[in-house]
Amino acid sequence: MAKEAIATMKKRILIIEDSLSLAAVYQAYLENDSYTVGHVELGKEAMIRLIQSPPDAILLDLKLPDMDGMDILKYIHQHQLPTIVIIITAHGSIDAAVNAMQYGAFDFLEKPFEAKKLQVTVANALSHQDLEYQVEDYKQTFDRNHYEGFIGESLVMQAVYRIIDSAAPSRATVFITGESGTGKEVCAHAIHKRSPRSSAPFIALNCGAIPKELMESEIFGHVKGAFTGASQAREGAAAMADGGTLFLDELCEMDLDLQTKLLRFIQTGMVQKVGSNQQQKVDVRFVCATNKDPSKEVEAGRFREDLFYRLHVIPIQLPPLRDRDTDIKMLVNHLIQQYAEEEGKAFQGFDSESMSMVMGYSWPGNVRQLQNVVRNIVVLNNAEHVTADMLPEEVKVKMHSSSRTIPTPLSSTEPNGQALHNPISHHSVPHQPVTRQPTEIRPLWMVEKEAIEQAIAYCDGNIPKAAALLDVSASTIYRKKEKWGNQ
Numbered sequence: 001m002a003k004e005a006i007a008t009m010k011k012r013i014l015i016i017e018d019s020l021s022l023a024a025v026y027q028a029y030l031e032n033d034s035y036t037v038g039h040v041e042l043g044k045e046a047m048i049r050l051i052q053s054p055p056d057a058i059l060l061d062l063k064l065p066d067m068d069g070m071d072i073l074k075y076i077h078q079h080q081l082p083t084i085v086i087i088i089t090a091h092g093s094i095d096a097a098v099n100a101m102q103y104g105a106f107d108f109l110e111k112p113f114e115a116k117k118l119q120v121t122v123a124n125a126l127s128h129q130d131l132e133y134q135v136e137d138y139k140q141t142f143d144r145n146h147y148e149g150f151i152g153e154s155l156v157m158q159a160v161y162r163i164i165d166s167a168a169p170s171r172a173t174v175f176i177t178g179e180s181g182t183g184k185e186v187c188a189h190a191i192h193k194r195s196p197r198s199s200a201p202f203i204a205l206n207c208g209a210i211p212k213e214l215m216e217s218e219i220f221g222h223v224k225g226a227f228t229g230a231s232q233a234r235e236g237a238a239a240m241a242d243g244g245t246l247f248l249d250e251l252c253e254m255d256l257d258l259q260t261k262l263l264r265f266i267q268t269g270m271v272q273k274v275g276s277n278q279q280q281k282v283d284v285r286f287v288c289a290t291n292k293d294p295s296k297e298v299e300a301g302r303f304r305e306d307l308f309y310r311l312h313v314i315p316i317q318l319p320p321l322r323d324r325d326t327d328i329k330m331l332v333n334h335l336i337q338q339y340a341e342e343e344g345k346a347f348q349g350f351d352s353e354s355m356s357m358v359m360g361y362s363w364p365g366n367v368r369q370l371q372n373v374v375r376n377i378v379v380l381n382n383a384e385h386v387t388a389d390m391l392p393e394e395v396k397v398k399m400h401s402s403s404r405t406i407p408t409p410l411s412s413t414e415p416n417g418q419a420l421h422n423p424i425s426h427h428s429v430p431h432q433p434v435t436r437q438p439t440e441i442r443p444l445w446m447v448e449k450e451a452i453e454q455a456i457a458y459c460d461g462n463i464p465k466a467a468a469l470l471d472v473s474a475s476t477i478y479r480k481k482e483k484w485g486n487q
Contacts, residue, residue: 010033010034010035010036011034011035011036011056011057011126012035012036012038012055012056012057013030013035013036013037013038013055013056013057013058013059013122014037014038014039014040014046014049014055014057014058014059015027015037015038015039015040015058015059016039016040016043016046016058016059016060016061016064016069016072017039017041017059017061017088018041018042018061018063018064018065019061020041022111023039023041026059026088026118027039028115029115029118029119030118030119030122035122038055041064041065042064042065042066042067043064043066043067043068043069043071043072044066044067046058046072047072047075050072050075050076050081050083054076054081054082054083055083056082056083056084056126056129057083057084057085057086057122057125057126057129058072058076058083058084058085058086059086059088059118059122060072060073060085060086060087060088060105061088061089062087062089062096062100063089063090069087069089070099070100070103073085073087073100073103073104073105074103076103076104077103077104082129084106084125084126084128084129085100085104085105085106086105086106086107086108086109086121086122086125087100087105087107087108087109088109088110088111088113089109089110089111090110090111096108106121106124106125106128107121107124107125109121144158144161145330147161147164147190148164148186148189148190148193148194149183149186149189149190150183150186150187150190151327151330151331151334152324152327152330152331153326153327153330154319154323154324154325154326154327154464155464156319156323156324157319157324157327160187160316160318160319163314163316164187164190164191164194164316165194167191167314167316168190168191168192168193168194168195169194169195169196170314171285172313172314173266173285173286173287173288173310173311173312173313173314174188174191174286174287174288174313174314174315174316175288175289175290175294175311175312175313175314175315175316176188176287176288176289176290176315176316176318177289177290177291177292177293177294177315177316177317177318178289178291178317178318178319178320179291179318179320179366180291180365180366180368181321181365181366181367181368181369182318182319182320182321182366182367183318183366183367184249184289184291184318185204185247185249185289187289187316187318188202188204188245188247188249188287188289189202191245191287192244192245192247192285192287195245195285197243197244197245197285200241200242200243200244200245201240201241201242201243201244201245202241202244202245202247203237203240203241203244203245203246203247204247204249205218205219205237205246205247205248205249206249206250207248207249207250207251207252207253207254208249208250208253209250212254212255212258215254215255215258216258216261216274217230217234217236217274218236218237219236219237219238219258219262219265219271220236220238220239220261220265220271220272220273220274221233221234221235221236221238221239221271221273221274222234222236222273222274222275222276223273223274223275223276225275226273226274226275226276227274227275230274230275233273236271236273238265238271238282238284239271239280239282241282241284242282242283242284243283243284244284244285245284245285245286245287246284246285246286246287247287247288247289248286248287248288248289249288249289249290250289250290250291251288251289251290251294251303251311252290252292252294252297252302252303253290256302256304259303259304259307260304262307263304263306263307263310266286266307266310266311267310269281269282269283269284270282286311288311294308294312295308320363320366321363321366321367321370322362322363325359325462325464325465325468326464326465326467326468328358328359328363328370328468329355329358329359329468329471331367331370332350332355332358332370332374333349333350335370335371335374335375336348336349336350336374336377336378336386337349339374339375339378339379340378343378343379345378345381345382346382346383346384347377347378347381347383347384347385347386348384348385349385349386350385350386351385351386351387351388353387353388354385354386354387354388354390354391356469357388357391357395357396358370358391358395359465359468359469361394361395373391373392373395376392377390377391448480449480449484451470452466452470452477452480452481455469455470456477463477463478
């Protein structure tokens with residue numbers, strides 16, 4: 001059941017209380033059009049209810065005849081059941097309350113209590129639960145960092161995820177563009193996985209990797225003896241993808257004559273094998289991709305205009321890695337752990353200098369180049385952390401030719417006591433503060449403000465990139481800037 005629908009349904013409340021008279025009173029307190037209230041006397045019965053169908057809320061007595069109510073609370077917490085718990089007990093104590101809150105209890109009511117107290121507490125608990133569901137759904141929709149093979153939380157990638165979410169359920173053709181190595185096939189797979197066709201075949205065909213003489217056979221198939229070497233009949237990609245998705249990668253490399261046949265196939269849904277005079281009806285969803293600008297290919301006469309407009313229904317532009325600088329650190333950390341595990345190496349991550357170099361490089365080969373570099377490092381080296389000398393020369397040369405020195409991280413603390421790691425040091429960054437005597441002590445928030453402002457200046461005003469270098473979220477910097485503006 002979708003969580004967003006839960007808030008609109010009648011809430012189910014379970015009272016776990018061994019006193020039948022008290023349970024009847026609580027049921028009377030809570031009877032209204034919004035709740036369905038049930039009751040069990042024993043912990044064993046409660047556990048059966050929880051396993052079969054967790055209620056929205058539980059009123060839990062800590063003293064039960066057959067078990068400790070705290071064990072039920074721990075079970076709910078451990079298995080992350082979608083149930084909010086209100087503790088009710090006649091044996092209240094501060095210690096019991098603290099323990100209950102540690103395991104996720106929403107509130108703590110000591111018997112006896114009035115009807116209004118219980119009603120307000122239950123209403124607040126259920127409202128809190130609905131809000132948590134909304135926040136969780138919002139994060140899943142708008143703040144995802146892992147999505148069907150993609151890794152990245154940048155705004156440009158969040159936009160890509162949302163387009164895929166919207167396009168996947170449709171039959172409309174999707175046209176993916178982007179530089180080599182940006183993940184066009186990953187995007188096509190994501191569309192297929194999120195579509196109603198996910199259980200049907202996903203067939204990928206690279207139009208630039210197959211000789212044009214064989215391309216027609218690869219798409220439509222051929223009968224035995226259709227051409228030299230056709231020793232047996234063969235199904236084409238179109239028939240193999242029947243009911244599923246046909247992904248045509250590097251579409252702009254397709255020969256013009258074959259583009260005409262592809263257009264006819266798209267319009268009619270009929271395929272005809274090479275060497276056959278019979279046609280076959282197939283049902284496929286088309287996803288296409290190219291690393292070229294399709295409109296320029298049309299202008300140059302290398303791509304049919306009518307085919308372009310037939311396929312260019314839902315465009316998705318995948319951003320190059322240089323426009324996803326806030327994602328690079330996340331990608332690098334994921335890849336180093338993945339490859340270290342595969343190769344049986346001890347790598348845990350990158351040191352600060354090598355990470356700064358990686359984040360400062362433009363990555364013309366995009367994610368594919370980054371994958372190759374990290375794999376190369378893991379295979380050829382043995383260490384716990386990647387150091388600058390392990391990086392390929394082009395990455396190091398790029399950084400050494402820069403006029404700005406990569407800042408050295410240090411550690412600080414937020415004014416509210418929360419740790420803030422890796423603020424930028426002063427050397428070689430524009431707008432350095434006036435040098436002070438070592439004996440001068442300034443408030444920590446001022447030191448932190450100075451470091452953050454230097455990081456932003458170093459990144460030419462790009463706050464997400466500055467946040468990545470500082471190893472904090474961009475929202476942390478935005479929040480602090482707002483606070484400083486009010487001081």
